Amino acid sequence: MSMPRYAARRDSTEPDIVEGLELCGWECVRLSSEELPDLLLRQRSTGRLALLEVESGHYKRRRKQTQKDMLARWNVPVVKTLDEAFQALGTQVT
Numbered sequence: 001m002s003m004p005r006y007a008a009r010r011d012s013t014e015p016d017i018v019e020g021l022e023l024c025g026w027e028c029v030r031l032s033s034e035e036l037p038d039l040l041l042r043q044r045s046t047g048r049l050a051l052l053e054v055e056s057g058h059y060k061r062r063r064k065q066t067q068k069d070m071l072a073r074w075n076v077p078v079v080k081t082l083d084e085a086f087q088a089l090g091t092q093v094t
Contacts, residue, residue, distance in 0.1 A: 011056040013080060014038060020082040024091065035066045037076045041089070050089055053078045 010030070018028045021041065029040040037053040053076050063071075071078070077088035 011038070011054045013056040014054045017052075017054055017079065017082050017085050021085060021089075024086075026089075026091075034064050035070060037067075037071065037074075043091075051076045052085060052088065055080055 014030070018030070018039070021028055025044045027042045027044060031038060031040055037051040039052040039054060041050040041052060042048070043050075051074060053071055055078050070076070077084075079085045079088055
């Protein structure tokens with residue numbers, strides 16, 4: 001079995017987005033697959049599930065075609081900021 005040479009690279013904006021979402025009632029799970037979006041979210045108050053792909057302005061990761069297809073098929077929002085995440089989720093800061 002071969003081991004990956006490098007740890008998965010996370011976008012620099014992701015920690016701020018996760019922290020802000022968690023403060024506003026979302027549970028965040030960071031997914032670690034090149035084929036899946038970055039975040040699986042669950043709204044604590046309603047149990048609503050959502051997916052988000054996080055992309056920073058500094059580092060634009062090359063996505064595999066399988067991930068591009070999945071993001072398009074599942075209509076997963078790509079966000080760069082916490083405000084964009086709130087807008088994509090249709091929620092407001094409380």
